[in-house]
Amino acid sequence: MELLEQAILEKGKVLAGDVLKVGSIINNQIDVKLLAALAEDICAHFKGRGITKVLTVEASGIAVAVLVAERLGVNAVFAKKSKTSNVDGEVYCAGCYSYTHQKKNTLIVPKEYIENTDKILIADDFLANGEAVTALSEIIRQAGAEAVGAAIAIEKGFQGGGDRLRAAGLDVYSCAIIDSMSEGKIVFRKL
Ligand code: 5GP
Numbered sequence: 001m002e003l004l005e006q007a008i009l010e011k012g013k014v015l016a017g018d019v020l021k022v023g024s025i026i027n028n029q030i031d032v033k034l035l036a037a038l039a040e041d042i043c044a045h046f047k048g049r050g051i052t053k054v055l056t057v058e059a060s061g062i063a064v065a066v067l068v069a070e071r072l073g074v075n076a077v078f079a080k081k082s083k084t085s086n087v088d089g090e091v092y093c094a095g096c097y098s099y100t101h102q103k104k105n106t107l108i109v110p111k112e113y114i115e116n117t118d119k120i121l122i123a124d125d126f127l128a129n130g131e132a133v134t135a136l137s138e139i140i141r142q143a144g145a146e147a148v149g150a151a152i153a154i155e156k157g158f159q160g161g162g163d164r165l166r167a168a169g170l171d172v173y174s175c176a177i178i179d180s181m182s183e184g185k186i187v188f189r190k191l
Pocket of ligand 1 (some may be wrong): 018019020021022027057060061097098099100124125126127128129130131132133156161
């Protein structure tokens with residue numbers, strides 16, 4: 001998606017450890033107009049698929065998930081990374097190694113928010129090795145619901161997670177895919 005690629009080129013910063021900082025777009029400040037355009041692009045790909053819910057991980061996936069869910073006319077659910085005092089009752093959980101925090105998290109979703117009849121679109125800000133999408137897919141599997149696909153704002157294609165998930169049969173749609181990046185040079189995959 002050209003608008004997103006332009007924004008990444010103008011505002012993104014490549015940090016050590018293959019991390020792309022896009023604080024002014026999605027990770028600290030949220031560029032609502034740009035994310036609304038992303039949501040539109042994502043909804044065009046997944047339209048007519050009967051999606052009943054959008055599932056993401058706190059915190060940075062929430063903005064993407066909410067805008068997509070609003071356009072689809074469904075609710076968004078986010079997995080928490082730790083069991084806080086306002087989580088009670090039975091939960092689904094799946095382990096996930098956090099790329100940016102470099103530690104293992106357990107993603108937690110209360111069972112009451114996913115029905116076995118749900119058709120779920122996973123959404124996230126980034127896709128790197130695919131840990132977060134895999135853990136969310138596992139939660140959907142535990143709930144007996146259906147994973148319709150994954151909608152990602154920025155995929156770092158060179159890390160392989162997206163292509164591994166596609167090869168496993170998941171419909172992964174990313175608004176921008178980065179094939180390589182280094183300081184001052186970001187190359188996008190032609191979509
Ligand atoms: P994965 O689970 O696919 O390895 O990594 C995706 C998750 O890690 C996303 O939820 C995202 O929050 C975070 N992440 C991975 N790579 C980056 C990156 O380059 N920049 C930022 N801001 N977040 C990233």
